[in-house]
Amino acid sequence: MTGIRWKVVGKKAVQKGLWPLIRFFILFGICFLLVYPLLFMISSAFRSQEDLWDPSVVWITRHFSLEHFKAMMEFIDFPEALRNSILISVGTALLQTGSCAMVGYGFARFRFKGREGLFVLVLLTIIVPQQTILNPIFMMFRFFHIPVVSLFTGSVNLLNTPFPYWIQGLLGSGIRAGLFIFIYRQFFRGMPQELEEAAMIDGCNAYSTFLRIMLPSSVMIMVTVFMFSLVWHWNDTVTAGVLSANSKTLAVALTNLREMAYYMTGGGDENPMLTQARVQAGALLAILPMLIVFALGQKTFTESVERTGIVG
Amino acid sequence: MNKRQKRRGLSYAGRRTVNGLVFLSPWLIGVTAFFVYPFISTFLYMFHDVTLEPGGMKMEFTGLKNLQEVFINSPTNVRMITEALASSFGTVILIMLFSIFAAVLLNQKFHGRAVVRAIFALPIIVSSGILLSVFKEDLFVRSIQSDPSTIFQSTALQDMLQSFGLDVTLVQSISDMINRIMDIVWQSGVQILLFLAALQSVPRVLYEVSSAEGATTWQTFWKVTIPLISPYILLNGLYSIIDSFTFYDNPVMKEVMNQFNDMNYEVSSALSMVYFAIVLVITLAAAGLASRHVYSAEK
Numbered sequence: 147m148t149g150i151r152w153k154v155v156g157k158k159a160v161q162k163g164l165w166p167l168i169r170f171f172i173l174f175g176i177c178f179l180l181v182y183p184l185l186f187m188i189s190s191a192f193r194s195q196e197d198l199w200d201p202s203v204v205w206i207t208r209h210f211s212l213e214h215f216k217a218m219m220e221f222i223d224f225p226e227a228l229r230n231s232i233l234i235s236v237g238t239a240l241l242q243t244g245s246c247a248m249v250g251y252g253f254a255r256f257r258f259k260g261r262e263g264l265f266v267l268v269l270l271t272i273i274v275p276q277q278t279i280l281n282p283i284f285m286m287f288r289f290f291h292i293p294v295v296s297l298f299t300g301s302v303n304l305l306n307t308p309f310p311y312w313i314q315g316l317l318g319s320g321i322r323a324g325l326f327i328f329i330y331r332q333f334f335r336g337m338p339q340e341l342e343e344a345a346m347i348d349g350c351n352a353y354s355t356f357l358r359i360m361l362p363s364s365v366m367i368m369v370t371v372f373m374f375s376l377v378w379h380w381n382d383t384v385t386a387g388v389l390s391a392n393s394k395t396l397a398v399a400l401t402n403l404r405e406m407a408y409y410m411t412g413g414g415d416e417n418p419m420l421t422q423a424r425v426q427a428g429a430l431l432a433i434l435p436m437l438i439v440f441a442l443g444q445k446t447f448t449e450s451v452e453r454t455g456i457v458g
Numbered sequence: 459m460n461k462r463q464k465r466r467g468l469s470y471a472g473r474r475t476v477n478g479l480v481f482l483s484p485w486l487i488g489v490t491a492f493f494v495y496p497f498i499s500t501f502l503y504m505f506h507d508v509t510l511e512p513g514g515m516k517m518e519f520t521g522l523k524n525l526q527e528v529f530i531n532s533p534t535n536v537r538m539i540t541e542a543l544a545s546s547f548g549t550v551i552l553i554m555l556f557s558i559f560a561a562v563l564l565n566q567k568f569h570g571r572a573v574v575r576a577i578f579a580l581p582i583i584v585s586s587g588i589l590l591s592v593f594k595e596d597l598f599v600r601s602i603q604s605d606p607s608t609i610f611q612s613t614a615l616q617d618m619l620q621s622f623g624l625d626v627t628l629v630q631s632i633s634d635m636i637n638r639i640m641d642i643v644w645q646s647g648v649q650i651l652l653f654l655a656a657l658q659s660v661p662r663v664l665y666e667v668s669s670a671e672g673a674t675t676w677q678t679f680w681k682v683t684i685p686l687i688s689p690y691i692l693l694n695g696l697y698s699i700i701d702s703f704t705f706y707d708n709p710v711m712k713e714v715m716n717q718f719n720d721m722n723y724e725v726s727s728a729l730s731m732v733y734f735a736i737v738l739v740i741t742l743a744a745a746g747l748a749s750r751h752v753y754s755a756e757k
Contacts, residue, residue, distance in 0.1 A: 169563060176560065177577045179643045183593035184580075249485040256478025257471075264482070271493050273741055275704035277714050278730040281503065281723055282496035285515055317488025327485070352477040374582075383588050384706065384715070400588050429592045433584045440583040444576050451655050 191215065191427035198419040214427035221406055222399040224431060231380060231396040231435075233308045239375035241315030242323055243368050249318045250330020251356055255342070265331075271324035280388050283310075287389060306393035311379070321378050321385060326371045333367045334360065366450040373447045380436050396432040403428045503727035510721060524724045529732070535713075539733060542710045543740075546702045549642065552635070553698045554691070557646040561653030562679075575654075581647030588706065590644055645702065649694045656690035657683070685753040692748045696741060703737045 185205070190198075194211035218224075253265055287310045289301040304310050314320035318327065337360065345355040361368075386397040399406070407424035440447075468476070479486075504524055506517040528535055564575055619629045660683060668678045684691075704711055710733050717726035 166568065169568065173563060173574055176643060177574060179640060180577050180580050245484050248481050252478050252481025256474050256481065258475035258478050267489060271489065273700055273738060274497065274734060275711065275730065277704065277711050278734050279493065279496035279500055281718060281727060282499035283492060314488065314492055316484065318485035319488035319492040377583055403592065425592055429589060433589065436583050444579055448575060448579055448651065451651050
């Protein structure tokens with residue numbers, strides 16, 4: 147009898163009271179895992195040297211200090227690195243957003259021989275790891291032949307400039323471009339064909355239909371692609387380590403962060419806590435711009451992914 | 459005028475072909491220059507002795523020597539690859555389970571949902587293997603302060619489980635999984651986002667019908683939600699496979715980059731090409747197996 151009663155009460159209790167409670171704890175735990183490193187970063191980056199070794203200081207420092215930031219800013223040449231990172235990331239993201247939209251539309255709406263084969267190639271570009279083909283790309287940009295011009299001047303070295311990223315972005319290639327083409331194709335396929343037919347009847351050709359009808363109605367998906375491209379270029383350390391290893395960008399600084407901090411603090415072993423604080427300060431500097439963008443655009447971003455439903 | 463006539467002369471299909479190719483043209487150049495050509499080059503490096511010289515690369519044909527060097531003469535490489543594959547495989551499964559679970563939670567209505575969602579999107583914004591390793595610096599600091607209670611280390615739990623008399627290997631695998639929770643959570647950002655999109659794409663009517671028919675939430679989840687979001691499961695699975703097999707922390711990828719930085723181009727290309735071939739086979743097998751079970755509205 148108690149069993150039956152428990153069943154009736156239990157079910158309701160689970161639905162009304164218990165489940166939200168369990169859910170709260172699960173979500174709280176996961177959020178803790180996600181926020182903890184950031185809090186830790188902020189907490190240790192603002193500590194003065196004397197507080198670093200003080201075991202009674204857990205989260206909030208007694209002597210607030212910006213010295214680690216100042217040191218790291220100087221060391222990675224923050225203004226210059228920030229400028230270069232913005233040039234690379236924003237520039238390439240804009241180019242990829244445009245070029246991949248064009249290509250995705252081409253794949254979505256035009257039937258021709260060999261289209262399926264070419265699309266397999268798009269999928270292959272998604273699957274092949276960047277690291278696999280970086281080597282020849284490195285050589286290509288190290289000895290870059292500008293069409294026609296290089297007949298007279300010979301090759302130029304484009305490494306450590308934004309041009310390798312821009313050229314690839316313009317031509318619908320580069321970091322995860324295949325994925326963007328895929329996303330656009332799925333999106334354009336889901337658009338009602340009547341729109342274009344109406345435009346054709348009104349005298350638009352294929353290009354003006356694309357520019358005047360399709361692009362304006364795909365702003366949401368363009369925002370999504372732009373954000374993804376921006377973030378992935380910003381965080382990319384693999385390609386940056388090869389194509390711009392000797393230039394000042396935040397991604398490169400991030401790669402060398404620990405070595406830098408060790409070097410600065412005289413070997414690291416002497417004062418590991420200081421090295422640690424410097425590393426955290428440097429990492430915070432590197433992701434700060436993205437965090438700001440994120441704080442401003444997160445809602446649009448998630449909403450646009452959800453509303454456009456990417457896969458269609 | 460001649461041109462115009464020619465244009466008229468083209469059939470509708472022919473004109474569509476031309477238009478389509480025009481739309482594809484930037485990519486056609488790009489994919490040839492930055493994908494097909496580098497891919498073939500890397501493939502050829504495998505069979506050559508490559509040296510960097512002023513003005514370009516010098517290649518000397520050596521046959522299968524490099525492959526032999528990398529996979530037969532080296533004591534560690536084969537083992538490294540198998541271990542990397544095994545660990546990535548486990549990661550992919552855990553990521554999928556976690557991200558679908560998280561998406562279902564985030565899709566429910568509760569107070570503060572917007573904030574929680576924003577936090578869950580963090581990994582997308584700061585996704586980078588190097589950052590993840592900086593994040594884990596905490597471990598290092600706590601060990602200096604001789605505080606055993608780090609959140610990413612489960613030695614205490616390990617001891618406790620073993621004292622209950624559980625098998626050592628079992629305890630080890632459990633604690634391995636717990637130690638990887640941090641990685642899993644931080645690698646699931648995009649997947650959770652895609653699953654959220656998937657859950658929102660399921661028509662509400664279906665839920666109403668199934669609840670009217672007396673189905674429990676559990677049954678509805680398996681009979682309605684899962685089939686309808688199965689295309690997303692496939693996409694997410696493939697994305698996770700590729701992402702974790704090429705993750706920055708992956709030992710094979712690390713070795714490829716090390717060899718590259720040491721200018722051992724032939725070694726780095728042989729290693730990455732063979733590894734890629736294996737990943738491709740796994741991806742295709744997974745896609746082939748899964749696509750049979752994927753729900754499609756057009757059927």
